[in-house]
Amino acid sequence: MSAAFPARVQATGWGWRYAGRKRPATSDVSFTIEPGERVLLLGASGAGKSTLLAGLAGVLGDADEGERTGSLLVDGAAPESQRGRTGLVMQDPESGIVLSKVGDDVAFGCENLGVPASEIPSRVAQAMDAVGLDVPLQRPTKALSGGQKQRLVLAGVLAMQPGLLLLDEPTANLDPDGVAEVRASVERAVDATGATLVVVEHRTAVWEDLMTRVIVLAADGGLLADGPPSRVFAEHGRTLADAGVWVPGLDIDLPHLPAASSDAARVLAASGLAIARDPRAIVQSGLDVHVPRGSATVVTGPNGVGKSTLALTLAGLIPEHTGVIESAEALRGKRGLRPIQWTSRELLTRIGTVFQEPEHQFLTQTLRDELAVGPKALGWTASRTAAVVDALLERLHLAHLALANPFTLSGGQKRRLSVATVLAASPAVIVLDEPTFGQDRRGWIELVALLQEEIATGTSVIAVTHDEGVVQHLGGHRIALAAQVVHA
Amino acid sequence: MTVLVSAQPRAWLDGVNPVTKLVLALLLSVPLFASIDVVSGLVAIALQLLCLPLTGLRLSTLARRILPLAVFAPLAGLSMLLYAEPAGHVYWSFGFATISDDSISLAIAVSLRVIALGLPTILLFGGTDPTELADALAQVAKLPSRFVLGILAGTRMLGLFLDDWRTMGLARRARGVGDTGAIRRFFSMAFVLLVFAVRRGTKLALAMEARGFGSDIPRTWARTSRLHGRDAVALLGGGTIMALALAAAVWAGTFRFVWS
Numbered sequence: 001m002s003a004a005f006p007a008r009v010q011a012t013g014w015g016w017r018y019a020g021r022k023r024p025a026t027s028d029v030s031f032t033i034e035p036g037e038r039v040l041l042l043g044a045s046g047a048g049k050s051t052l053l054a055g056l057a058g059v060l061g062d063a064d065e066g067e068r069t070g071s072l073l074v075d076g077a078a079p080e081s082q083r084g085r086t087g088l089v090m091q092d093p094e095s096g097i098v099l100s101k102v103g104d105d106v107a108f109g110c111e112n113l114g115v116p117a118s119e120i121p122s123r124v125a126q127a128m129d130a131v132g133l134d135v136p137l138q139r140p141t142k143a144l145s146g147g148q149k150q151r152l153v154l155a156g157v158l159a160m161q162p163g164l165l166l167l168d169e170p171t172a173n174l175d176p177d178g179v180a181e182v183r184a185s186v187e188r189a190v191d192a193t194g195a196t197l198v199v200v201e202h203r204t205a206v207w208e209d210l211m212t213r214v215i216v217l218a219a220d221g222g223l224l225a226d227g228p229p230s231r232v233f234a235e236h237g238r239t240l241a242d243a244g245v246w247v248p249g250l251d252i253d254l255p256h257l258p259a260a261s262s263d264a265a266r267v268l269a270a271s272g273l274a275i276a277r278d279p280r281a282i283v284q285s286g287l288d289v290h291v292p293r294g295s296a297t298v299v300t301g302p303n304g305v306g307k308s309t310l311a312l313t314l315a316g317l318i319p320e321h322t323g324v325i326e327s328a329e330a331l332r333g334k335r336g337l338r339p340i341q342w343t344s345r346e347l348l349t350r351i352g353t354v355f356q357e358p359e360h361q362f363l364t365q366t367l368r369d370e371l372a373v374g375p376k377a378l379g380w381t382a383s384r385t386a387a388v389v390d391a392l393l394e395r396l397h398l399a400h401l402a403l404a405n406p407f408t409l410s411g412g413q414k415r416r417l418s419v420a421t422v423l424a425a426s427p428a429v430i431v432l433d434e435p436t437f438g439q440d441r442r443g444w445i446e447l448v449a450l451l452q453e454e455i456a457t458g459t460s461v462i463a464v465t466h467d468e469g470v471v472q473h474l475g476g477h478r479i480a481l482a483a484q485v486v487h488a
Numbered sequence: 489m490t491v492l493v494s495a496q497p498r499a500w501l502d503g504v505n506p507v508t509k510l511v512l513a514l515l516l517s518v519p520l521f522a523s524i525d526v527v528s529g530l531v532a533i534a535l536q537l538l539c540l541p542l543t544g545l546r547l548s549t550l551a552r553r554i555l556p557l558a559v560f561a562p563l564a565g566l567s568m569l570l571y572a573e574p575a576g577h578v579y580w581s582f583g584f585a586t587i588s589d590d591s592i593s594l595a596i597a598v599s600l601r602v603i604a605l606g607l608p609t610i611l612l613f614g615g616t617d618p619t620e621l622a623d624a625l626a627q628v629a630k631l632p633s634r635f636v637l638g639i640l641a642g643t644r645m646l647g648l649f650l651d652d653w654r655t656m657g658l659a660r661r662a663r664g665v666g667d668t669g670a671i672r673r674f675f676s677m678a679f680v681l682l683v684f685a686v687r688r689g690t691k692l693a694l695a696m697e698a699r700g701f702g703s704d705i706p707r708t709w710a711r712t713s714r715l716h717g718r719d720a721v722a723l724l725g726g727g728t729i730m731a732l733a734l735a736a737a738v739w740a741g742t743f744r745f746v747w748s
Binding site: 059083092096098108115348352362373377407 | 618619637640641643644647648652654655656658659660661662663664665666667676680683684688691692694695696697698699700701702703705706707708709710711712
């Protein structure tokens, strides 16, 4: 597509401190990015990568919102004065989409930039073409898959014909197909436009061969490394890995658990099972599933195939549409063997569920209270509760945050806390929905190690995942769901 | 501007500007406040229903949407039935509650009024696209675009909140606090939803700003919204319906000015 000329970026001792924070988010950053360069921006979490991108996009705000030092220039001018020269794509596609129809959303940026109405349709068509999004312009944006949504956001940005494209973890929330789609779209777009590209991403393997340069921000200000990808990874691989970056070619130091034997005792089983969140829309039917005791069961399959629905149904949270899930005799509740008929309290010691979004399950104001919710509901004594809570805080490296508000934690910490709240009641079965979504390398290793420990102590773990690494390391039993055409 | 315009078959009313529809909704309701009587209400309802084919709504859709109104209307009538100033034959009386000739006819009139007032909204806005409404409000009614587009973008978030709410309900059962305390649970979930709303709103604002929203550049509109001859026809039609309804009441001798 026709595009404006690629932009040049120059940072000189640049830094930014958000109003109300003591320490600057970034400081003392200096580099020059020549027009057309493709830069992978790395750094430990909290090193200020997103802040730098927001600064480049000109959306950090004015002196009320923070204090800047040094200078940051796009084409020799302040980014704020260059609306439309930069395009920013953020991690969560849900918050990048503005309008409810595909065509309207792509046109939104052009309209704001005052592009003549007669020119907008061709720009929209070109942008959709550039990201390979072949859906009707009238399609509701909510009907798109995760990968399509992110490509839509990218199209909306490309339609503005920016000289500088900024991507902030654009594939962190996507399944493998979505990741591949977005990666291919970005490559096609920068090849066509020649735009300068800056990408923040933990999953470096996805982007490595597209990039010409890697810049690593140091946690305490300044740059840790700056150079061609191969050299930076060779020289700083270990440091980067410790900071949570998925360094290409660096293996994970965790065992691969064995597969479950087919005659293992079953903790949950169902045959002829049909599942649905909404009784009018069955997503899977005729399923024969079982969960072996004391090992992992991983549920895999493409997006929208009903993995989460199956997990929540097995967890006793969504009623079976057809068929009955029955637990092992040892888990019998007052009303029998069906998890959906157990009381909420009975469920606690039997099946614990970790939701995809940890915040959905937080109930209190401090980590300590949060961990005590289950024990309290079970009527445990104060001393027993305290002992369990303290042990968990230690074990999950959250002790120093015991009085912090769960909502203020980092992504990795929130995930660990949500798992810990479930472990507090020591359930026989733990169900996790996409436990490694959006986790950096460090968070990933901690989480998988934790699940392996639980399996070693005899807990049955059910994990919905897109992540082949999780499948390999947890071993056990696999339920692979395939798309079905089901009529209610 | 053809690329961004819907390709689906459109009803006559879809060609009427959403701002005109707003005016029509007022036009079809305000005059009805002048009188409370059965005839004007009935005529208005009948004439509006005759316009159904123009709206492109199916009869079944209309029936479904009018159902809450049909349930509510008799409730509104009930208070009239019991507490209106008694006149004519008195059928039943208990304390302040009295059912008389007058209160019966008033109750029926009020029930019909509720339906006659609600019907235009259902007919006019049943098929209106929010984006089209926003375009019209900004371009025809000249409301500030920041305001209109901000609200439009915000409405997209409502669906997300619905999903949040459902998931939070499941999560509370999973955490062992789902058996009792429904009211406390409601407020704790409402609070978390508020947190989500603020956070999503902030991100959305950032995304909009990053796409040039709120800059000093005069905005263009990919979808132009303007008034046509059809808008005049629609207003004329609405005015005629009201005139006929009130004239019928006067002719039948049932016109009863509200303040009399």
